Amino acid sequence: MPRACLATFVMVTSFLSTINHFHMVATAGLADDGILLTPDIVSRIHTDHDSIARASSDFGHIVEAIPNGVFHPTSPADIVALIRLSISQPKPFAVAPRGQGHSARGQALAPGGIVIDMRSMRRGDHVSMSSEQLWADVGGEQLWIDVLHATLEHGLAPRIWTDYLRITVGGTLSNGGIGGQAFRHGPQISSVHELDVVTGMGEMITCSPDKDSDLFFAALGGLGQFGVITRARIALEPAPKRVLWVRVAYADVESFTSDQELLISKPASSGSGFDYVEGQVQMNRTLTEGRRSSSFFSASELDQLAKLVLDTGSTAIYYIEGAVYYNDDTASSVNQKLERLLEELNFVPGFAFVRDVSYVEFLDRVGREEQKLRAAGVWDVPHPWLNLFVPRSRILDFDAGVFRGILRDAKPAGLVLMYPMNRDRWDDRMTTATPGGEDVFYAVGLLRSAVAAGDLERLERENAAVLAFCDREGVGCRQYLPHHASRDGWRRHFGEKWGRLAALKRRYDPRGILSPGQGIFPAAGSDSL
Ligand code: FAD
Numbered sequence: 404m405p406r407a408c409l410a411t412f413v414m415v416t417s418f419l420s421t422i423n424h425f426h427m428v429a430t431a432g433l434a435d436d437g438i439l440l441t442p443d444i445v446s447r448i449h450t451d452h453d454s455i456a457r458a459s460s461d462f463g464h465i466v467e468a469i470p471n472g473v474f475h476p477t478s479p480a481d482i483v484a485l486i487r488l489s490i491s492q493p494k495p496f497a498v499a500p501r502g503q504g505h506s507a508r509g510q511a512l513a514p515g516g517i518v519i520d521m522r523s524m525r526r527g528d529h530v531s532m533s534s535e536q537l538w539a540d541v542g543g544e545q546l547w548i549d550v551l552h553a554t555l556e557h558g559l560a561p562r563i564w565t566d567y568l569r570i571t572v573g574g575t576l577s578n579g580g581i582g583g584q585a586f587r588h589g590p591q592i593s594s595v596h597e598l599d600v601v602t603g604m605g606e607m608i609t610c611s612p613d614k615d616s617d618l619f620f621a622a623l624g625g626l627g628q629f630g631v632i633t634r635a636r637i638a639l640e641p642a643p644k645r646v647l648w649v650r651v652a653y654a655d656v657e658s659f660t661s662d663q664e665l666l667i668s669k670p671a672s673s674g675s676g677f678d679y680v681e682g683q684v685q686m687n688r689t690l691t692e693g694r695r696s697s698s699f700f701s702a703s704e705l706d707q708l709a710k711l712v713l714d715t716g717s718t719a720i721y722y723i724e725g726a727v728y729y730n731d732d733t734a735s736s737v738n739q740k741l742e743r744l745l746e747e748l749n750f751v752p753g754f755a756f757v758r759d760v761s762y763v764e765f766l767d768r769v770g771r772e773e774q775k776l777r778a779a780g781v782w783d784v785p786h787p788w789l790n791l792f793v794p795r796s797r798i799l800d801f802d803a804g805v806f807r808g809i810l811r812d813a814k815p816a817g818l819v820l821m822y823p824m825n826r827d828r829w830d831d832r833m834t835t836a837t838p839g840g841e842d843v844f845y846a847v848g849l850l851r852s853a854v855a856a857g858d859l860e861r862l863e864r865e866n867a868a869v870l871a872f873c874d875r876e877g878v879g880c881r882q883y884l885p886h887h888a889s890r891d892g893w894r895r896h897f898g899e900k901w902g903r904l905a906a907l908k909r910r911y912d913p914r915g916i917l918s919p920g921q922g923i924f925p926a927a928g929s930d931s932l
Pocket of ligand 1: 461
């Protein structure tokens with residue numbers, strides 16, 4: 404056994420025997436309330452090399468942290484038992500639920516603690532739902548792609564989607580869950596009616612806006628700090644069958660943003676807008692890597708876009724991505740609807756590209772890109788992603804300072820997203836931090852990959868420069884999928900929510916055991932919560 408593995412093995416073994424030492428109640432089986440007793444919990448903690456290695460890293464491939472074990476629950480009661488075991492120790496151990504581990508900076512890691520592998524609860528695409536009341540009960544561990552297939556069986560689907568569907572309900576609800584439908588329906592956390600949460604006290608609480616509402620709102624966007632979400636009741640709508648999926652290109656940021664803002668101002672009731680609005684920034688580059696991963700543009704369209712970059716001499720071009728949903732009964736009029744809509748927009752003439760795809764093909768578009776990137780060997784690489792919410796009033800300053808300034812010579816592998824959302828679709832009682840004071844803010848995602856030597860350091864330097872620019876210029880950005888290295892950074896991130904969140908932490912996770920990889924509160928065992 405290599406020395407590092409041996410050291411880990413010895414550490415893990417002594418950790419488990421410490422737990423057993425404090426629990427000599429060695430009666431195997433279940434307590435009266437169905438909660439596992441200690442020996443059964445310990446038997447579900449995997450300490451083999453592969454389990455530990457997998458739980459020590461994430462999609463970001465930037466930080467690593469070795470847990471003492473990986474817990475495999477089969478029910479929420481098992482999670483209750485694990486948490487009760489932790490807080491029964493004189494020095495509790497940290498516990499981190501891990502959905503798909505698709506965080507970028509160790510948010511689902513538990514150095515020296517126990518990672519809960521939520522996959523072991525997975526019930527595939529089984530969900531219970533009410534077709535009359537338009538909701539589905541989904542497990543915190545379930546993948547959105549499975550939720551999609553299950554609800555489509557009944558002709559229904561959730562209203563708001565992240566771009567990528569192989570991430571879990573619990574993971575996205577712990578952040579917010581944004582995508583091109585958010586301008587209309589808000590983030591995923593705005594579509595939740597009820598939650599089951601196992602708190603850091605080992606209590607299972609069913610909460611909603613009317614019952615234990617402080618826990619409900621805290622857990623939504625709560626970065627795993629207040630409890631483990633084991634069930635969410637989410638809103639559904641009748642699912643469309645097909646989608647006209649559109650991209651229109653711009654050479655100037657002013658037309659791009661004013662068209663985006665026009666599109667997100669159209670109410671659903673007008674029947675005249677897109678059902679989905681996002682946007683991308685294509686910076687000073689040859690568009691060659693688009694060939695590797697684009698599930699949208701053909702090779703000749705990529706040539707056309709590359710020529711636009713050359714002809715305009717621009718450091719960046721932009722495109723709006725939109726979608727119009729339709730069904731058999733609206734199929735005959737959908738093309739006219741799209742034509743009318745495009746006539747209102749000021750994109751570069753000749754630069755509108757349309758695909759007619761199924762609803763599933765549209766929603767699972769990043770899944771296809773994943774396959775291509777995996778085949779090219781550039782999926783499991785470092786992802787120093789930086790996501791920001793930028794107030795509308797400063798988006799042009801941000802564009803000038805970042806895309807035409809700091810990043811003007813960057814040739815990034817990856818994507819840059821930029822799209823606006825309506826603030827009134829967000830609920831400030833939830834934990835996710837957003838820029839205050841304006842009706843509209845933009846999501847800007849620098850979703851770049853480090854594929855060559857030196858890339859990671861360069862991208863990290865650029866990210867730091869972008870954050871410093873926002874601070875210096877008082878842009879008022881908030882990070883989404885946030886990462887802050889200091890307590891002060893977190894305080895500023897949450898602003899006026901901080902005091903309330905700290906009080907809720909003391910109430911629902913007073914020993915500070917949950918999701919320590921976020922680094923927001925003092926870790927388990929510390930007295931300073
Ligand atoms: P993990 O990384 O496993 O966990 C994230 C955090 O939540 C951790 O702190 C963890 O401890 C905690 N957690 C996990 N499960 C639970 C639970 N059941 N209860 C309480 N806490 C829990 N996000 C968007 O909003 N929109 C997008 O369009 C989008 N696109 C993406 C595309 C890709 C390719 C990737 C990799 C990510 C994307 N994300 C997007 C980000 C994604 O939503 C987050 O990274 C999310 O955390 C991933 O879910 P996960 O299941 O992997 O969570």
